[in-house]
Amino acid sequence: MENLLLTAxxxxxxxxxxxxxxxxxxxLAATVFFFLEMKSVSGKWRTSLLVSGLITLIAAVHxxxxxxxxxxxxxxxxxxxxxxxxxxxxxxxxxFYLILxxxxxxxxxxxxxxxxxxxxxxxxxxxxxxxxxSSAIWGxxxxxxxxxxxxxxxxxxxxxxxxxxxxxxxxxxxxxLAWFIFAGWAIYPIGYMTIEGGLLHGVLPSESMDIIYNIGxxxxxxxFGLVIxxxxxxxxxxxxxx
Ligand SMILES: *C/C=C(C)/C=C/C=C(C)/C=C/C1=C(C)CCCC1(C)C
Numbered sequence: 196m197e198n199l200l201l202t203a204x205x206x207x208x209x210x211x212x213x214x215x216x217x218x219x220x221x222x223l224a225a226t227v228f229f230f231l232e233m234k235s236v237s238g239k240w241r242t243s244l245l246v247s248g249l250i251t252l253i254a255a256v257h258x259x260x261x262x263x264x265x266x267x268x269x270x271x272x273x274x275x276x277x278x279x280x281x282x283x284x285x286x287x288x289x290x291f292y293l294i295l296x297x298x299x300x301x302x303x304x305x306x307x308x309x310x311x312x313x314x315x316x317x318x319x320x321x322x323x324x325x326x327x328x329s330s331a332i333w334g335x336x337x338x339x340x341x342x343x344x345x346x347x348x349x350x351x352x353x354x355x356x357x358x359x360x361x362x363x364x365x366x367x368x369x370x371x372l373a374w375f376i377f378a379g380w381a382i383y384p385i386g387y388m389t390i391e392g393g394l395l396h397g398v399l400p401s402e403s404m405d406i407i408y409n410i411g412x413x414x415x416x417x418x419f420g421l422v423i424x425x426x427x428x429x430x431x432x433x434x435x436x437x
Contacts, residue, residue, distance in 0.1 A: 214409040215262035215405070221413055237431050239297070254416050261275045277323075281317075285312055288308035289305065291353055292305040295356045298357070299356055304347070307347065310343075322334050331394075344380075364426060375418055379414050389401060389404045
């Protein structure tokens, strides 16, 4: 009750709390950056930067709530976490679609990737909450959605569009985003496996899940946006030199 003024108290040694605070500030700063930089890029790239800023803005708002939730309750703000993800992960699929659109990407590719991500997140949520005792099975079901996205960007139609674009700047950015999917997104299942019944339960301390998720979000949401930003800037330079 002493926290009525939202003067959330952070105790020393509360590393999870630290990462929630750092996360909310980093997401906010990234949002300001992406929105302000929209004016330095041309035409279609503005939409891509707008989406980057929306991703970090949605995360910033959720981190603000998650931070308070953690400070008050010292438990994982699972619902906020998944509401954030179910909005931001499909937006990351939109980013892929936007950069590939002028090279022939169809809406069906976008919907396929969104379907995979919703599958991944809804089943992951069920495993973390309603069916926690069978979290391993739900984690495996969730991973099928992850594999679907992974397949699309490493071997599937998204990869083919990038390959056929004959545009090295686009290809470089596409490959960086594909690495985020491979290495950056793989951070999340590690956090998930620290809950009871998971392979890493007892190996890592139980509060590491939120730290792992928070690190994953910072790397992936801000990193993704920065790749898009540099693609936009490099494309502008190329247009200018033609
Ligand atoms: C900005 C938020 C992002 C990029 C969130 C990504 C989340 C994942 C890639 C989550 C994946 C999971 C699995 C592959 C299996 C276990 C359950 C999840 C949902 C943690």
